[in-house]
Amino acid sequence: MKQKNILVVDDEAHIRELLRYNLENSGYVVEEAESGEDALQKIGEQTFDLVLLDVMLPGIDGLEVLRKIRQENDQRNLPVILLTAKGEEIDKVVGLELGADDYIAKPFGIYELQARIKTVFRRLEAYEVKEQPQEESIKINDLIINKSQYLVDKKGKSITLTHKEFELLYLLARHPGRVFNREFLLETIWGYEYIGESRTIDVHIRNIRKKLEGDYIATIRGVGYKFADEG
Structure with missing residues (x-):
């Protein structure tokens, strides 16, 4: 960086x-x-x-x-x-x-x-x-993330995510390989500073990984997370 x-x-x-x-x-x-x-x-x-x-x-x-x-x-x-x-x-x-x-x-x-x-x-x-143009649909490997319909598709199978889980996945997928720290993700997705509650991000990431059944999101120890661009 x-x-x-x-x-x-x-x-x-x-x-x-x-x-x-x-x-x-x-x-x-x-x-x-x-x-x-x-x-x-x-x-x-x-x-x-x-x-x-x-x-x-x-x-x-x-x-x-x-x-x-x-x-x-x-x-x-x-x-x-x-x-x-x-x-x-x-x-x-x-x-x-x-x-x-x-x-x-x-x-x-x-x-x-x-x-x-x-x-x-x-x-x-x-x-x-936030100012960068948002793609209606992102396709990375076997995932399709549809912003307009808030749908995630993996190999033809629909994956149900909560609103915050989807927003978090979409943000990371828009910038594959870019590392985001927890504080930035909290402020961007939740819209305000979630002081002392960075575990919120960890819980949501864990839920996303479980639902997607793949290592799409990589942990950068001591920093945050990035979309790994591979399942």
Whole structure:
């Protein structure tokens, strides 16, 4: 899986260093910018997956940087999390109105920040998956999965699945070989965060396997599941 590239924008060197250290230890690639001008230049020259943007910057402030990203830059859909000083309620409101994906107030805990980053990435991934054209019928090996009729056929035999089981199978089958983690599957299929209940996915996968009588769905230990593209 491709590493996510994050741009950290803050005029305080010790904050940039702290964020770089923790984010790189979490598997992200990190670039730094110490001003709004520097950030806009780097965004224009490189491709980033997310920007951590301090509001209080010298010269062009964070809100203006955000405005330029959303209005003028080729990366106008680039996810942005604002870093705001505690109590700057007006900046949070304006930032969200300008299109910030989230904000977090300083001082913040690194675990909270990492959780916010993961949530933004999951939300973006869910949006991209939902926006892809849905095929009415998917045929993989001996399976036919008919979305319009919510029917699954295996070698001419109809397989009865519950609504959630079907949605889960259909999502995995649309992306054979792609690994989805449990949290993403929960948010996408159930429509909200099922915090602490990732066993729900395991139970549904087990039921699907039993009904299909084949190893269509592979477990990626410690991560999640993928459609194995073979029965």
